[in-house]
Every structure is written in structure tokens, then in C-alpha cells.
Amino acid sequence: MNNTEEKVRVRIAPSPSGNLHIGTARTALFNYLFAKKTGGKYVLRIEDTDLDRSSEAFKQNIFDSLKALGLNWDEGPDVGGEYGPYKQSERFDIYPKYAQMLIDKGYAYECFCSNEELDEEHRIAAEKKIPYKYSRKCLNLTKEEKDALKAKGIVPSIRFKVDAKELIFNDLVKGELKFDTGLIGDFAIMKSNGTPTYNFAVVIDDMLMKITHVIRGEDHISNTPKQILIYEALGAKVPEFGHLGMILAPDRSKLSKRHGATAVSDFIKEGYLTEALLNFVALLGWSPSDGVEIKNVDEIAADFRINEVSSSNSIFEYEKLNWMNGQYIKKMDISKLTDLALPFLNKYNTSKYTRKQLEHIIEVTREPITLLKDLEFDTQYFFEEPDYSEVKELLSTELAKDVLSKFKEEIIDYNFENTEEIHDKLAYFRTYFKENKGYKPKETMWAIRAALTGRTRGADMVATIQILGKDEVIKRLNSI
């Protein structure tokens, strides 16, 4: 490293053939962290060369999810930048030039093989149980032969000529990686429809966008030698590569829809906080040097070293994510939390309360929850009549009748403006029944809670009584 060293430029290159996957989000995060730590730039590029599988809706979901996570890019399709366009489908005119350059330099050649011929080659290889490699049938076609084929209307694909050699590169997270390129075979770089293949488009774009470090999932390891070969043929500088372990489902298979949420937007819909999601996913592979796991992105970035990232796969388990989400919910600014929580309460008529009161409701119910979604059930009795079906038995006990009849008498005199007074009176109430009837404090409270909320658990009783208000409390006591 020295001063003439170019600025770090990393990229995240999702293909819009699905919503933003949590694994892609982690890759984006690690790129973002690396850029932040090194003062580099973080670029978003949309890889939509496969037009059939790409869609505008998915692209939008990727944008929205990345933004929701706070992983904002320095350059990209919407914000622009000096190396655009940042959508591969808008770069289709770029690739053929470079493909032609490779042909001219003898690194690539036209291939007229039909899909049927290629399938047949695959079939034979499979039958003989030998690894498949393109036959190079088209490698030595003469100009006349090629012209004849073209005259027949056959449009060639373009293949990269791979010579056998040992290829070694030093991976940022895995260390030294070795490949025998003799095993690869001549792979396509341009399809016969004129669009580039993935491996070619990536190299051209990364080269033109001056990407210095490619940090991506280890499912790309086997693409790397192919890509390095292209860089070398082009005479371009090969970037550094870093391959991250994959995120697996608890059954150790690829994390997919059948395991539950996989898209960031799904997690958000379930009531996960983006801060928690990000923090959790960072811990899959990275660990803080001070042992403090709850950290925001800036703190993580400051402590982030790509070479210290774990190189093994990790399993996505919900327990810790849920715990972490709960931690964030407990600590989040109440106004911000209320904003996030309100959409989860839309089945209720929230307008019967003021904003201040709504914040208060969230404040007193946030403690035990792990998902924002939990709020719907936990706040039910603030918005609707309680459902007494679960506490019928409890309310019909001698104890409950005792407690409630006295409570009903006394509540009339409670000053609802004064929470301290409510608190003290309830304390006295518990003591009274303990001393006179031998009821346990919690039994006394259970009776009151059941009568007022239809539950045996929930928010602090003082707050609940105060929020409900005197009229509602009396109404509920009289209704049972």
C-alpha cells in the first residue's frame, strides 16, 4: 500500500430475479463495511443480462430493501456516477467490442454449435462418466467454413479459449486458492443472442467501473479463475477477491422460501427492525474484537477487517435474531418505534388515542416483545373490548369476586391523573388482601388484570389502568 494506490471501490451486484435475499444483504453489508473502513466507494450494479428472469418489481424491492437497511450506495442506477450506466441491460453495446477484441487477439473464437450438439456432448460425457469439457469443435474453423455457417443464418456464440495452467490467487478471506484451468473448458462469453454471459459481463463491468475488491459469496469461487483469465487476456488489472461463506438454513441446506422468510422485505413485514437484522447478519462471520455484540453499522465498520471474517458457512437461526430484535425494540427511541409499530396496529381504531397516548401504549407493551408484529396481540385490550374467554374460570373464583367487589368500590375514588397514587393504592390493596385473606399479591393482581384486560399477563397494571381511563375501567368492571 502506498499513496499511488488507487482508491478502494467495491460493488454489490444483485440480479433482479427475486426480492433482496438476506444473504445478498449480508454481502452488501460486508462490502459497505469494507468501503467505509477503507474510505472507499460502494457501487450498486444491477445484473439483468437475463431479461427473462429479471423484473422491474424485483429491482424496486432491491432498492427499497437496501435503503431500508441503510446500505446506501455511492454510485448506482438511480444516483448515477462517473462509470455508468449501472444496469447491465443498458450496457449491451459495450460487451461485443471487448469480445471482438479477444477474438482478434486470439483469446476467443466463434462457436456455431447448436444447443442440440452441446446437449449431446454433455450426454456423452455423462455416459462415459468423465467431466464435461467443450469439444473445441469450432476452434479451428476456417474463414470459409465460418462464412458458410453464417450464410446459413447461424449466429455464433463466442467462447473463451482456456489453456491449461495452474492458476493461483490469494483470496481475502480464504487465503491461497489454486486451480487447474485445464479442467475448465472453453466457456461462452457471448451468447448467440448477442448478450454477454455472466462471467464476461462481470469482468467487463468491474474493469470499467474500476472495482478494486470483489467481495461476494463463495458460490462464486469457481467463477473466479474464469474471470481472472479474462482480465489477463484483456490486459486489465485483476482485482482482489474475497469469498464469504454462505448462509444456510437450520437443516444445512440452502436458505430458501420453505424455511420461512428469506427476503429482507419479508423480515420487515414480520416486524424485524432493520438495525437488528443488519447487526445479526454481521455476526454471521464477523465478530467484535471487544466482545460487545450489539453494535450499529458505524461501530461495526470501525472494527471491521475483511481478513478476519470467518470462512465457513453459517446457519441462520432465529433465536438470536429474535433476542436481538427485542433488544433493539427495548432501546429504540419511542417516537421512532411508534412510527414503525403503527402499521402493525392498523386493524384497530388507533385514532381514539392521542399520539402521546399511543406512544405510551407502545412504551408499556414493548418490554416483552421480540417482533413488532407481537404488538397487535399485546395491545388488543387497549383498543377493543377484552376477550374474557381465557380468564372465565379465574374470574369465577371466590378470590376474584372478593378482590373485584372491593376494587370496584374503591376505584371510584382513584385519581387517574396521578399514577403514583394509583401505584400506592394498588400496593395497599395487595397488602390488604394478603393480610386479611391470605391472597398472594400476584393473585390479587391477576384478578384485576383479568377483569380489565381478559389476560393474565400484559403491561404494567398502573399504566394499563391509567391509559384505559376511569370510565372504561368502571365499565369493564361492571361488565363482568
Next chain:
RNA sequence: GCCCCCAUCGUCUAGAGGCCUAGGACAACACCCUUUCACGGUGUAGACAGCGAUUCGAAUUCGCUUGGGGGUACCA
């Protein structure tokens, strides 16, 4: 099949030859706190996949085996 990657408590991980009778976090369990559920606190239980080799000494290095993952396309 072939190529590649990976391998510490159930899970995420710390650990870069002696600091390790392997540390932390989540989950579990117990107890404490307490107006409920929780939160919080204090504890308990729980792992170096196996086998060889190197070394005075290995979770840490090397090899093999096993297991898991990825790739093997004119998908990305």
C-alpha cells in the same frame, strides 16, 4: 463422477504452538428480583469430527478419512 471450499458447545463465534482443566453470546435449565409476562442479575449444563504425523508441547501445523456446502450452462 470431477473440481473447489469448510469443519470448536444445539446455533453464532473467540482462539493465529505453551496464556485453554477451551472464553463469550443466543437458546436450555436453576435460583434471585418482581403486581403478571418479561427485563435484569447470579449460577449450571454443553464443543476442539476421527485417525495418523511434526513437536518437549497441537483446538491451533501437515496428511488421510468422514461429514457438510458450493460449482460443474449460450443462469446469475
